[in-house]
Structure formats: structure tokens, C-alpha cells
Amino acid sequence: MKHTENNDKEEDFKPLEITSPRTAEAPGPSFDADGNAIYQPGAEDHAHAEEEAKASYLPTAISLALLLGGLLLDYLDTPWFVGYVRPVVYGIAYLLVGWRVVWHAIKSMRGSFFNEFFLMSMATLGAFYIGEYAEGVAVMLFYVIGEHFQEAAVLRSRRSIKALIDNRPDEVELVSEQGITTVKARTVQVGDVVQVKAGEKVALDGELLTDRSSFNTAALTGESKPDTKTKGETVLAGMINLDRVIELRVTSPYENSALSKILQMVEQAGSRKAKTQQFITKFAKVYTPIVFFLALGLIVVPYFVVEGYDFDQWLYRALIFLVISCPCALVISIPLGYFGGIGAASRNGLLFKGANFLDQMTQVDTVVMDKTGTLTEGxxxxxxxxxxxxxxxxxxxxxxxxxxxxxxxxxxxxxxxxxxxxxxxxxxxxxxxxxxxxxxxxxxxxxxxxxxxxxxxxxxxxxxxxxxxxxxxxxxxxxxxxxxxxxxxxxVKADAPLAVQRMRELGVKKLVMLSGDKDSIVQKVARELQLDEAYGGLLPQDKVSHVERLKAEGRTVAFVGDGINDAPVITLADVGMAMGALGSDAAIETADVVIQADHPSRIATAINIGKKTKQIVWQNITLAFAVKAIVLLLGAGGLATMWEAVFADVGVALLAILNAVRIQRMKFD
Missing domain, CATH: 3.40.1110.10 (Calcium-transporting ATPase, cytoplasmic domain N)
Known part of the structure; x- marks a missing residue:
């Protein structure tokens, strides 16, 4: 694990927290002390989780139908819709969507019970107490609908990532003296020979034994352009054989293939929180009890200062205050925004090992690059x-x-x-x-x-x-x-000049090249690419010294390299980037960001995705706070009803979620 002062690289991996009460019924997730569902990538059957999510839509649809029917009967002033009938109908509508939320509010009382489950339960049950049944159901129903949007966004992002990089065949054709037999890919040993037909996806890393063939490498590099491999070259799991029947000598077991490592990186990526996420999590834990006691004060204080005090009237205002103050939009949309950024990066051939590195990329003002294999073809x-x-x-x-x-x-x-x-x-x-x-x-x-x-x-x-x-x-x-x-x-790589141009457009102030090659060649490449500084004839420790110097100047440094000799300086940099899925294992293991394609222009893409992600996150924060502040004041003054509170809470959460998933559709090239 890396040790720096400028980022959170020492943070241990923890599961991505998604506050969704319904995910408790899916196999795999558990809950923290606050009752928040802990969503663990790779620990559950994603297809089954999707089925569970879809199954939860039926109770929501029935609840919505009952709410709309009740509102219509109220509007028509139907004679029989009185007495016990009215609360029973609304009560069924409430229980269909609210029982899980209330249950988690009860469970969370053993820890810190000041969370959105507690706030929503108090507000909606209070609305039932004063006879505002329809409004109580509406608050809970729209909260759950917002959760459905969040679940759908997470599942869609995970599904797109999984489809992109992990649809390897489970079985392979093993070639032996007895002929060709079909076996499980996990059972194949290093040194075995496997056969891959045209159109099939390669399941294991191996050395090509056939003279030549072309491969679609999109799963690893994000590039659809075929890559021709010749005898003796390495073919990686995830590539699609395009030309002819080929034979490979397996060089890595199934679980240690390049694709397995990449998939593991993606699944761990959501576990490292950005500083914005950490701030919001801490903020919510302080903010929630404050607004709860403010709501309590809104009930108690007027008793002593307002003539003709009406308990139900001030309780209603306090309930509105609670609904408005619920931090759903923040605690849902912000991690979802970062997760969307990680998904968008994956589709662009970039693997961020944590949301914190998305944030860190936005601070980079100096990019230091190796020459051979990074800016040149090697x-x-x-x-x-x-x-x-x-x-x-x-x-x-x-x-x-x-x-x-x-x-x-x-x-x-x-x-x-x-x-x-x-x-x-x-x-x-x-x-x-x-x-x-x-x-x-x-x-x-x-x-x-x-x-x-x-x-x-x-x-x-x-x-x-x-x-x-x-x-x-x-x-x-x-x-x-x-x-x-x-x-x-x-x-020099074809898109190296474009990479330099785009990095400067994105605000990178200094571009530096460090290389072990002779200085005259390094200076020639630097002049060709118009870099700010270039140094040749360097040993690994010399590269470390140069990066230490730049950091001492107060710069936020990203280092990009591909060789095992680059591992020390990748570790030292504020953001370490490994170039290419075929880079050394040491470089990939120590890097914070892995560029799957061998294109330096993806450095600029990584910066751009980080900036867009942070922009969307702060849009959501601003939107949530602005709307809540306005409606909180109106609610405390009796000028806002529970319906305005629903919009301020659930409506803003829906808008924030839709804004967060927007990043998955953006183009960054």
C-alpha cells in the first residue's frame, strides 16, 4: 500500500456503502452500525441482485395505485371512504413500501440511529398520527422510488463494466496427446496447450503457437481496432480471436490472468472513498441529529412563546422540517456520481483503483512521463x-x-x-x-x-x-x-502530440519526461513533443529524485510509466499511472490508475473524467443544499406543506441521481 501525504492511499479497502433498505433482501450485502446497506461488488450474484431489484418494483407499483386511488376518492368525497376504511387503505399503501425502512430504523437504534431511515420513519408515522395519511404515504413512496432509481443506476453501471471486461468462457478446448477435450478453464495448468476457434474469446493468458492471428482487444484496451499477433507473442484473456483456429501455451492460471487482475481492480475501485464522499459521510452524522433536535425544538419552543398553541399544527411543521432535512440526495447521489465516473473511465480503457484518485486527478498540475513504452512505442x-x-x-x-x-x-x-x-x-x-x-x-x-x-x-x-x-x-x-x-x-507514438495538446488544454502546467535512454535521444523527443523538461540517462533512483524535487516545489504530480523500473516512482507520485495492459506487473500493482490501451492521450482522458465527475458531484451538493435551505425556512414558517417537503427531499434526490448517471453517457475524447 502506498504512503503519501497528499491523498488517501493508505486507506484500507472497505465495501462501497449504498443506503438502500431493499438491498438487504438480496444475497450478499450486510449492514453497518447505522443501518446502511453495504454493497459488496463481486460478493453476490449480480443477475440475482437484478432480479431482486425488479421484484421490489411490484409492491411499489401497488402502493402507488392505492395512493392515487385514495387521493381520487378523497377528491370525490366518496361517502364510504371514511372511518376505518381510509386509514386502512393508506396504511396498506404505506406498509408495502415503508416496512423495510421502519425496520432498519428500529435496527439502527442499537448504534447511531440518527440516519435517513430514522428521519423518514419519524416524519411519515407522525403524519399518520395527525391524520395526514396521504402525505405520509407520499413521502415514503417517493423516497422508495428514488431508491429504485439509485439501484437501477448502480446495477446498470456494474452490468456495463462486467459485460465489458468479464464475459470469459468458463470452458476451453485442451490439446493433449489424447486429442482435444473440453475442460473447465480453472483446471488448466501453466504449460498446457489450448485451442481457440475464430470468433471465440480467449479465456487464459498464453503464448501464441500459431504463426499469426488478429484479435479484438476492446475488453482490455477499449480499442476496437484489431491487433495482429505473431508466433511467440503474448495473447491475453479477454481478447477475441478473429481470424483462424489458434493454439496457445498457457502462461498464467485462470485466477491470475491479466483480465482477472483488471476485474479485481474495478470491483475494488468503489471501496476507496473520495474526500468529498468522506466529508459528506461525516457531515451527515453531525447534520442529522442537529436537524432532529431542531425539529423537536420547533414543537416545544412555540408552546412557551406562541398564544393559542396548537400541538398538531407545530407537529406538522416539525414533520415537514424532518422530511426536508433528510440527507438522501447527498448520501445517495455523491457515491453514485463517483461510481459512475469509475464506470465511465472503464469504458474508456481506464481503471481507477478508487474514487479518491478521481478527485486527485483534478488537482494534477504536473505530469511526468517515462519515454520508452509511454511516449514512444518501445x-x-x-x-x-x-x-x-x-x-x-x-x-x-x-x-x-x-x-x-x-x-x-x-x-x-x-x-x-x-x-x-x-x-x-x-x-x-x-x-x-x-x-x-x-x-x-x-x-x-x-x-x-x-x-x-x-x-x-x-x-x-x-x-x-x-x-x-x-x-x-x-x-x-x-x-x-x-x-x-x-x-x-x-x-514516437502516433497520439503522443495529441496527448500533450489535450493535457495543456485541461490545465496541466508542466510536462516532464524522464528516461534511462541516452540524453541526446531524450532531448530530441522532448523537442518534437514540445515538453517543458526532459532528462535522459537516468536510473530508477534518479527518477525518484526528480519527482521528489517537483513535489517539494508544491506541485501535484502524476507519473506515467510501464516498466518494472518505474514502480518506485509510480509509488511516490500523488497519482501513479501504469501505461498499457501489457505493462509490467509491478507497475500495474503499484499504480493508482491503469491505462489499458497504450495511448498516452488517455492520460488527458483520465484528467477530464476526474474533472467532470467532481463537477457533477458539486452540482448535486449545491442543488441539495440550496433547495433544502429554502424549503426548510418555508416549512418552519408554515408556508410549505408536506408535498413541498417531498419535492425538497425525494425530488431533489431524483434530480441528483439523474444528474449523477449522466456521466456514464458522456464522451471524453
Whole structure:
């Protein structure tokens, strides 16, 4: 667990609290000391929970029908709708929706009973006491309808996340000496070979044994563009095989696959509260008893100062005060807003490990990035081929033929550039000279391929200006004479310039690049992307020093990296971000935010989602307090009825919930 002063990263995981009395009947949730239902992601059958939620709609519908029927009979002044009939009809309507709320109010008395269940029960039962049956039912009914909206929003968000990242097949086709058999994915061992047909989803991480195939990686990266994998490359659980029947050698057990880890991150994400959530939770615990005793004072004080004191009149005003003061809109819509933000991030290929990091992203003013694998592709590519020979194609093919005998990444880049041509040449007498390069015979000609020291060793003259080239350079001599050079460089990612532009638009004041690559290359990339600062030739501890310096300047720092060497600085940053689902396990484990796609522009998307989420949360807070303050004053003065109180409480809660779920439909690119 991370240890910083600027966020809540030390907070232990706790289940996401959703104050919904009906969730008590679904399998899994429990209740805290205040009677709040604790909603535990992954601890219940989501499909069954959805069925339970839908089943609870029937009593609500019957209650609504009885309320509307009673109001109509009251309006028509029906003769038989008097005496015991009227309270019985309204009483049934009340019990259909209110019994769970009252029951939880009673249960919560063993702890802190000043919660919304207690307030709603007191207000509605008090309304029945003074004969305002319809208003008592209406308050409870609309409160429950608001809970239905909240439940539907949570279930929809969880359903969309689950559908996005966890619909792996439970069974796989295991390839063995006995043939192909269907087995449970959980029983497959590391090293086993499985077969995946075209159109099927991969259930386990593995190494591709087939020559090549294309995969839909949307479940992991949020990208619908197919990704072609070749033999020996890693294929992850959750990818969809598009082309042909393939075979994979399993590299991770079912429960340790990349997709399992991602799903676990999402399900834990709701458990870390943002500071706004923590404030509202603490505020509600102080606020609720205050308004209860104010309501009590509204009954008692007028007895001593008002002539012609009417107990029922002042009790009615106090009940209105209680209904208005219920903090439902705050305690429901705020966590729902953050949960919606986490869901929206997931659909955009971002995994926030807690709502607190959504808040923290809005404070980031400095983004520090690694170079290789974050801003650049991390794959060497041939940039330029120059030769003094008349046949440039032969020159490249001959160099590739010799380099094919090496496993160095630079050698692989040259072989890939030449394609099949270099493989048709005869190569003999290959000698690798450590720290220098290769010597050998290709098609009857003696080749030297390596750095300047290799040519100097064999006394082959070449232009000294070649040493000034920034990129990695491979010098070539043929039959003892300089014949040309090939430059190799890491390519800047296509959307890196867009990432820089969008981060600046979102208010990031400083963009810094830290890299272990040589400084000349780092400075070239920094100039190309117009970064504010760039430092090359760094060890992991050097990166830590630079981030410590920036934090000492009072900056809120997000660090983005992908390698195991980035784990220490990811831990140190205010917000640590791991780039790519294929990044190192250490980087992903220590990061606060995981960018599933290898696109740096998603850094800006993460900032944008954090800002939009916080904006919606504060809209809800402002709306709730403003409306409640106005109607509280009107209620205390006798100018508001229970119906206005219903709007101030449940109506505002409904509006806040609808505003909170709006984030799930927003576009952030």
C-alpha cells in the first residue's frame, strides 16, 4: 500500500456503502452500525441482485395505485371512504413500501440511529398520527422510488463494466496427446496447450503457437481496432480471436490472468472513498441529529412563546422540517456520481483503483512521463539507410543476413526491415565481437556491422561527423571499405502530440519526461513533443529524485510509466499511472490508475473524467443544499406543506441521481 501525504492511499479497502433498505433482501450485502446497506461488488450474484431489484418494483407499483386511488376518492368525497376504511387503505399503501425502512430504523437504534431511515420513519408515522395519511404515504413512496432509481443506476453501471471486461468462457478446448477435450478453464495448468476457434474469446493468458492471428482487444484496451499477433507473442484473456483456429501455451492460471487482475481492480475501485464522499459521510452524522433536535425544538419552543398553541399544527411543521432535512440526495447521489465516473473511465480503457484518485486527478498540475513504452512505442525501427554502394537493396539485405545471427534488439529491427530478402543470402564465419558488433562473410563478401569502435579496430576510415547523429547508428564496411550506415530509433507514438495538446488544454502546467535512454535521444523527443523538461540517462533512483524535487516545489504530480523500473516512482507520485495492459506487473500493482490501451492521450482522458465527475458531484451538493435551505425556512414558517417537503427531499434526490448517471453517457475524447 502506498504512503503519501497528499491523498488517501493508505486507506484500507472497505465495501462501497449504498443506503438502500431493499438491498438487504438480496444475497450478499450486510449492514453497518447505522443501518446502511453495504454493497459488496463481486460478493453476490449480480443477475440475482437484478432480479431482486425488479421484484421490489411490484409492491411499489401497488402502493402507488392505492395512493392515487385514495387521493381520487378523497377528491370525490366518496361517502364510504371514511372511518376505518381510509386509514386502512393508506396504511396498506404505506406498509408495502415503508416496512423495510421502519425496520432498519428500529435496527439502527442499537448504534447511531440518527440516519435517513430514522428521519423518514419519524416524519411519515407522525403524519399518520395527525391524520395526514396521504402525505405520509407520499413521502415514503417517493423516497422508495428514488431508491429504485439509485439501484437501477448502480446495477446498470456494474452490468456495463462486467459485460465489458468479464464475459470469459468458463470452458476451453485442451490439446493433449489424447486429442482435444473440453475442460473447465480453472483446471488448466501453466504449460498446457489450448485451442481457440475464430470468433471465440480467449479465456487464459498464453503464448501464441500459431504463426499469426488478429484479435479484438476492446475488453482490455477499449480499442476496437484489431491487433495482429505473431508466433511467440503474448495473447491475453479477454481478447477475441478473429481470424483462424489458434493454439496457445498457457502462461498464467485462470485466477491470475491479466483480465482477472483488471476485474479485481474495478470491483475494488468503489471501496476507496473520495474526500468529498468522506466529508459528506461525516457531515451527515453531525447534520442529522442537529436537524432532529431542531425539529423537536420547533414543537416545544412555540408552546412557551406562541398564544393559542396548537400541538398538531407545530407537529406538522416539525414533520415537514424532518422530511426536508433528510440527507438522501447527498448520501445517495455523491457515491453514485463517483461510481459512475469509475464506470465511465472503464469504458474508456481506464481503471481507477478508487474514487479518491478521481478527485486527485483534478488537482494534477504536473505530469511526468517515462519515454520508452509511454511516449514512444518501445520498439526499435530502422529510420534511415545510407550506402555508398550502387545497390541499396543488396546493402540492406546483406546487413540483415549477418544481423540475423544475433538476438540483439537492434539486429532484430534490421532483419524486420529487410524482410525475406536477407534470408536468401549465404552467411559464413560469423564472429561476434563483444561491445563492437559482428564480422562475417555474406555472399562471398566480408562484412563488418557494428559501431564506430568496430571499424576503428579493423582500421576502416569513416566520416567523424557520423558520431554526431542522435539516433543509434550501425556502421557497415564491405571488403575493408566503409559502405554506409543504418540508423535505428524508437518511434514516437502516433497520439503522443495529441496527448500533450489535450493535457495543456485541461490545465496541466508542466510536462516532464524522464528516461534511462541516452540524453541526446531524450532531448530530441522532448523537442518534437514540445515538453517543458526532459532528462535522459537516468536510473530508477534518479527518477525518484526528480519527482521528489517537483513535489517539494508544491506541485501535484502524476507519473506515467510501464516498466518494472518505474514502480518506485509510480509509488511516490500523488497519482501513479501504469501505461498499457501489457505493462509490467509491478507497475500495474503499484499504480493508482491503469491505462489499458497504450495511448498516452488517455492520460488527458483520465484528467477530464476526474474533472467532470467532481463537477457533477458539486452540482448535486449545491442543488441539495440550496433547495433544502429554502424549503426548510418555508416549512418552519408554515408556508410549505408536506408535498413541498417531498419535492425538497425525494425530488431533489431524483434530480441528483439523474444528474449523477449522466456521466456514464458522456464522451471524453
Amino acid at each position: 520498439v526499435f525501427k530502422v529510420q534511415e539507410v545510407q550506402t555508398t554502394l550502387p545497390d541499396k537493396a543488396w546493402f540492406l539485405s546483406a546487413v540483415a543476413a549477418l544481423e540475423s545471427k544475433s538476438t540483439h534488439p537492434i539486429a532484430k529491427a534490421i532483419v524486420e526491415e529487410a524482410g525475406q530478402a536477407g534470408q536468401r543470402m549465404a552467411v559464413h564465419g560469423v564472429e561476434e565481437i563483444s561491445g563492437h558488433g559482428l564480422k562475417g562473410e555474406v555472399d562471398g563478401k566480408q562484412l563488418l556491422v557494428g559501431n564506430g569502435r568496430l571499424l576503428e579496430k579493423y582500421k576502416v576510415p569513416y566520416d567523424a561527423k557520423l558520431k554526431e547523429i542522435v539516433e543509434t547508428i550501425v556502421l557497415v564496411a564491405v571488403d575493408g571499405a566503409y559502405a554506409g550506415y543504418i540508423t535505428i530509433a524508437d518511434k
